[in-house]
Amino acid sequence: MTILVQSGGAPISPDALRIVASPASIPGEGLPDSQGATPDPETGAAILRLRRGLVWQFAASGPGIWSERELLLLDAERAEARLTVYPRTRARFRLGPTAAAPLPASLRARVESPPGSPRVALTSISCPLAERVVTCELPATPVDLVVEVPGHASLYFHGIVPPASEGLDLGVRELHPGGSVVGRIVDAGGRPIDRASVRLSPERSGSALTREFVAAFRAAPEVRSGPRGFFQFVRLAPGDYRLDATSERQGSAARSGIEVLDGAEQALPSPLALAPPQNVELQVTPARTPGGARWGVELMRFDAAGSLQHLRQIEADDGGVARTGELTVGRYVAAVLDDEGQALGGLDLEVPGPPLVDVVLDLVEIVGSIRLGDEPIAAELAFGGWTGLPIARFSADEAGQFAGVVPRPGVWRVDVRAPEVGVERRLEGVRVDRQVGSEPSRVEIELPGTLVAGRVIDEQGRPAPATMLTAFQLPEGAFFPAEVDDEGRFRMRGVGPGTLRIEASGVLRDGRPADADPLRIELAEDSRFEHLELVLRGKRTLRGRVVDGAGSAVVRASVELAAFRSDGFPLSVFLDDTLTGPQGEFELSLSAEAAQGIVTTRGGGTTLRARRVALAGDATLQLAAERAGGELRLALAAPLDLRDRSAPLPVVFQDGVLLFTGLLVSWANERGVSPGQEAILIVPDLAPGEIAACLLTSAAERAVLEFAPASFAPGPECERGYLASGGVLELDLR
Structure with missing residues (x-):
């Protein structure tokens, strides 16, 4: 591995530097020692021999030196990486009083690049805290500093320029215990909006309107966005909130479904874009329902979590025109209803967008x-x-x-x-x-007259009636549930020829969650399976923690697990998922048969990363997540439609590990990037690494992906490239 060192400020002699590579924690592995090397005086390159298959953190050290830190997974052929070093300086500030729990001896902080300044790789550092004075070592270049205080709102210092010769005094900062919400306000073109009015209000969905919740909301007045569009709400009680932002010139926008946890920060995954409210007219053709009545239109809006929420229902006029009323910036779905309430038509709406939209029903x-x-x-x-x-x-x-x-x-x-x-x-x-x-x-x-029947029992042979049973069929790719009666019996008729996979999960009599090893059977037109058995076994608990490259806990990151048996057979067609807690901790229920898996982490201020893990035994997973990533752009021959199983399916591998396509689309939507009707899939904030992108065009390939994803690997026809931190990788799958 070759590390190239470059100076981001005053010239620095390579003789004064030493490059150190340290392994990050990897589950189930003994970790090698850190490796070090001195850069060549002429080329600035240091050569390290490192074990592949591990996550390594790279940094430079030396007198008066501040170095970026890069976190890289060495699963592929990597020739080199780059580090930028700067003269080192310090910034200090004093903390105001707090009634919360005692503070630690050091605080974690993030160093980021201000807009328009030379890029500094997003780096986590540790800032010592003594007698309420926080001291952070920083590069002598313009930076943003975000200091995380456990149980309190983070402290933001924007655009500070610490001098190289002496430290910088940042004054006194008040501490705010409780939850917080931060984000940015921009216009429709993505430019920051200064002095926009931002209000926070409680939502009933998912939250009880307790006295504490309402009191905390009332204590959070309207705030104004800063020059970068930045805003912050502090001292928030746990609950669900809605944001409304307005500007006299640029318009308004709203975002709902913002969940705040006790003592944790919730950062909006994408900026809130303002635009004037827009009225949209929907012209429905034909103008009347098949029964001769007026059409109805149900308007739904995507909230911050990507879920659809009912907005209102309107009625079209005699000419088939439905007027939405004022809509703020966002993504909507309009469902066209007949006189029986059936949604015979539907379309996605983007605001801002066209003021007149045709909805043609070819009845x-x-x-x-x-x-x-x-x-x-x-x-x-x-x-x-x-x-x-x-x-x-x-x-x-x-x-x-x-x-x-x-x-x-x-x-x-x-x-x-x-x-x-x-x-x-x-x-x-x-x-x-x-x-x-x-x-x-x-x-x-x-x-067909097929019959698939049997029963679900526990390990003692007793019926397990409180069971959810799901069947998954190929080549149709259909999911459907089956009822389980009080004696644990199930019965399915009319299942078509092909491969049928049956899963069962439930709760044992002692209250433990349980599942059964999935059954896989082959059906012909007249097949009859009448005595199948699925045996529920208690699940075990998989525990772990997600940290960044500096070892800081990653809070509210999404952790998703696809578990497999030792032979690679998937134990469920669904992903188990959870969110990390205040210390980055998480728990997932794990099938007794699970031996290996693919774990993805995303959110909580980190990028999307997939990795293979061993699941045997009671090992606790320590997952390293990158704070900075790049953007992947896949050019497709047609807009992506995951519902159409006859359409080609793009599949992406990250350092040789499968990234599920549905997860990529979900992550893009969370980051405010919707594929829409464009023939391109844009995935922002993807962890750096070797990317392979392939196109599945046959039912056989999809069957391998769905029934044996652990063994699925990119072939020679796939497009490949390296996605760098802060970079853009474009791959053409047309």
């Missing part, structure tokens, strides 16, 4: 029938899925007949529910073709 009348084997059945059907948009629901009678309209011709996902005969099924690829003339389209749904 197709259909008649159809549904059969189970040779017999018609009464059933409920949902074209688009029970939770889809759009959705058209039908009720088939005892003769299996149904009729109505769907909002477009083409291929549909159809959910079928007939509990009387044990059918809970999702069908992919049901085609609706428009007929010539006025004849309705005919849709025939034939479910």
